[in-house]
Amino acid sequence: ENVLTQSPATLSLSPGEGATLSCRASQSVTTSLAWYQQRRGQAPRLLIYDASIRATGVPARFSGSGSGTDFTLTISSLEPDDFAVYYCQQRGSWPLTFGQGTRLEIK
Amino acid sequence: EEQLLESGGGLVQPGGSLRLSCEASGFIFSSYEMNWVRQAPGKGLQWVAALDPSGHVPHYADSVKGRFTISRDNPKNTLYLQMKSLSAEDTAVYYCAKDRPRRTELWGQGTLVTVSS
Numbered sequence: 465e466n467v468l469t470q471s472p473a474t475l476s477l478s479p480g481e482g483a484t485l486s487c488r489a490s491q492s493v494t495t496s497l498a499w500y501q502q503r504r505g506q507a508p509r510l511l512i513y514d515a516s517i518r519a520t521g522v523p524a525r526f527s528g529s530g531s532g533t534d535f536t537l538t539i540s541s542l543e544p545d546d547f548a549v550y551y552c553q554q555r556g557s558w559p560l561t562f563g564q565g566t567r568l569e570i571k
Numbered sequence: 572e573e574q575l576l577e578s579g580g581g582l583v584q585p586g587g588s589l590r591l592s593c594e595a596s597g598f599i600f601s602s603y604e605m606n607w608v609r610q611a612p613g614k615g616l617q618w619v620a621a622l623d624p625s626g627h628v629p630h631y632a633d634s635v636k637g638r639f640t641i642s643r644d645n646p647k648n649t650l651y652l653q654m655k656s657l658s659a660e661d662t663a664v665y666y667c668a669k670d671r672p673r674r675t676e677l678w679g680q681g682t683l684v685t686v687s688s
Binding site: 498507509513553558562563 | 676680681
């Protein structure tokens, strides 16, 4: 199975700052990678798919990049609602797998 | 509005069985691949199973293969997850989710399964 490793596990930042979250796959997924946001007590929400395509309704401050095994989710200027847990998921092969998550917390 | 509503969760003893249901509305259910994803208390997301639109091609996580069965009734707009030989490690919120190519775009609110004696 393709193991996804996210870093850092926790990121402490202030509103207005930029955030960079990383996801590394143990095997290449080309660009078949998605990012999800999960706020406390809520179901996950799709942010990015195909490594860099924003889902419908996702603000432009969210962007994704990468290919192969290394991927990045960037949030350009954090807003209060952005403090949540972020997961990457590879869609390149079965079984589908998620990273363990990065918790973005208010500093 | 597109919606997914899970049901069937609850308390079950170790070794027991349970069937989860997910009723879809607001979209053409028979056109989409569907998934189950779970989340143990305080833990991350774990993909469980997926089923193609026809209901003939399932995929499973290794941890549930042979114990869980995903199925669907397209005329009833309903997805199922039959779970057997349950253990404490299966305790989680189970989410039903709708897929489009290379992404999961819609999630239900989840149903909690607790395996305990």
